[in-house]
Amino acid sequence: MTTILAEREAQPTLNSAALAQLRSDILTCRLMPGAKLRVEGLRERYGMGASPIREALMRLEAEGLVVLEQNKGFKVADVSIDNLNDLMDTRIEIEGVALRWSIERGGVDWEASLLAAFHRLSKQEKFNPESPRAISNDWNREHEEFHAALVSACGAPTLLSIRSRLFEQAERYVSLSIMADGPSRDDVSEHQRLMKVALSRNVEKALEANRLHIEATRGKVAASLASKKKPAALSVVNRKPK
Amino acid sequence: MTTILAEREAQPTLNSAALAQLRSDILTCRLMPGAKLRVEGLRERYGMGASPIREALMRLEAEGLVVLEQNKGFKVADVSIDNLNDLMDTRIEIEGVALRWSIERGGVDWEASLLAAFHRLSKQEKFNPESPRAISNDWNREHEEFHAALVSACGAPTLLSIRSRLFEQAERYVSLSIMADGPSRDDVSEHQRLMKVALSRNVEKALEANRLHIEATRGKVAASLASKKKPAALSVVNRKPK
DNA sequence: AGTCAACAGATTATCGATAAAATATTTGAT
DNA sequence: ATCAAATATTTTATCGATAATCTGTTGACT
Incomplete structure (x- = not known):
């Protein structure tokens, strides 16, 4: 390996x-x-x-x-439904603030890097044909970088680091959901719309689009969690036999 | 000791x-x-x-x-002015969200615990006569608990833990400021006002009061930092002599 | 004098061994 | 057989020693 x-x-x-x-x-x-x-x-x-x-x-x-x-x-x-909701509620607010500031403060460099990040993401396959039960590493990276680009002009490093920690936590729930239900749509258009409203400097629409993006994930993950095929605690790292 | x-x-x-x-x-x-x-x-x-x-x-x-x-x-x-501003800007937003939710969702238990926390804080001396260059441990605890009580009904543990981490960071700046400039006012009335607007369920006023509370701290700390009597990096933990 | 290489001393990062605590198993009494 | 005390085993938390890396100093050379 x-x-x-x-x-x-x-x-x-x-x-x-x-x-x-x-x-x-x-x-x-x-x-x-x-x-x-x-x-x-x-x-x-x-x-x-x-x-x-x-x-x-x-x-x-x-x-x-x-x-x-x-x-x-x-x-x-x-993981739990409660924690998922807590996490997603918090994400909506925090990414909201970061996105607002980024849109208000971002210059032409921000616009450029956002376009670039979107382009890279859109050209990247989400699933590797061989292992459709896991998102491709490359896609994950580009996806994270696209969302980071959206808020990169926010100007508050502390807020950004909180955002990315929450984003990570959410990634874990997504992995779980995909392990359970298989590949999900590659939502290029959703990301494109997010980018467009951000670039058009329409704060309200951008926040709403971001909220919906997060809610969509929440919905999908919550569904998987509810139909709990969770062997969760079974994947123990090591146990001395006999 | x-x-x-x-x-x-x-x-x-x-x-x-x-x-x-x-x-x-x-x-x-x-x-x-x-x-x-x-x-x-x-x-x-x-x-x-x-x-x-x-x-x-x-x-x-x-x-x-x-x-x-x-x-x-x-x-x-x-520490730095930039980091201070970053931190305080972020705190205003995050405590804002937590406070809003807490006011919207808090029940009578929340009101009771808030009153209790305020009472304890108001009865606690901020400075120990012997060492006026450091806030009393007890006051710090009650202060933290009062602010925690304000947002305790927020319902989002993730958001609360972020809030308290930021609060801690701010405490460090306050310590620094007091080491430099000596004791500051014991702002009982400011806290009382915060509690009152929260209990009256006036979200907008509460957010504004909270913002001002944070801005006041920022102002005081920024002043100390600017008049930099910083021997900062000198307090090294240990250095092998010769 | 100034620069740089080699060395010496200090400091960090890591390992393997052990003490302390938790968990699982046996044993003995009811 | 059931429960609980006593014991054995596993696992965690911690230490002291060592290897790897960094930092400061000396001295040779230009």
Whole structure:
């Protein structure tokens, strides 16, 4: 698996490699929500000692992707309808503010980078024919970058970093939904509309479009969650046999 | 210093003790913005090994109180006018949303807990006569709890946790300002007004009052920062002599 | 004097071993 | 058989030691 090695080589430190790996494994649900994260298992999985792994887990705990129970170890954060609603409600407001400021403050550079990001996203296939139960890595990246481009002129780094953390959390729910129900539409037109209203500097319409975009995701994910085919906590990282 | 021991005894794990200690030392600026955080120094300071300390630092990094430069170690996050403005702008919006929802959704329990929190805050001295260059711990706690009470009925845990992280960051700027300029007014009336407009369910007035409350802090802190008597990076945790 | 390479000292990142805590299993009494 | 105390096993949390990296200093050369 060249990906893992590549990702690891790129990192200057085992710690950051562990962080990148864990984040990716959690966001794509290779590590399922609720799964126990035994250090020994992760050590084997990533081929490193306990320290860099625990440090990475600690960081992810602060981000809400991992939960630590004192003296009982780490597990992947659970998912739930309540948490989904909480998350999406919060996203709508926060992305709303960021988008408003971005539209009000963005210059021609912002417009250009938004167009560019949209173009890249629209040319990228969402699903890899071989594995239709997972979104392509490249598409995910372009998608994240498109939404980041929308709000990039917002001028408040703190707000932007909060936004991107929430965006990540949402990605995890989407992965889950796709694992359960298979590929979803590649919503190019929805993104195009978002871009258009933003470029036309119509704040109200842009906020509404963004809200609907988020609501659409919420609806799809909520449906998957409700028809709970959740073997959730079963994907344990490692358990000593007998 | 019984505080340190007490705080430490209360924690089930060295890790969480380190976290609490570090957070507190950073928020009160006993560890100054920009200060290098050498592990050896922290080991002596807190009397524990490197692992729990590094794990705590990693977590604080995610919260933005600490910065990690790969292979160069940790330091306390810097402060700046730009960051202050970014932070306060973001707070105004996020606390605004939380406050709106809380006012719209809060029941009589919310009203009661808000009244109680205000009462406790108003009975608490802000400064300890002995050390007028630092806000009393108790006041800080009651203050945080009063503001938490204001938004507690908001119904979105994610939003609340973001709010409280931003609130913490702001506390650090306030500490800094007080270290530089000495005690500030104990703004009971300002808090009382906030509570009143919230209880009267007047969303617009409440948001405005909250905005002004934050702007007042921003103004005071910005003034201190501008007259920069910053020996900032000088409070290094430990440096091997000669 | 100024620059740079090589070295020495300090600091970070990581590992492997161990103590502490939790969980699972056995055993003995009712 | 049932429950609970006692024990064994697993897992977590932490330490001390070491390898890797960075930083500051010395000294040779222009």
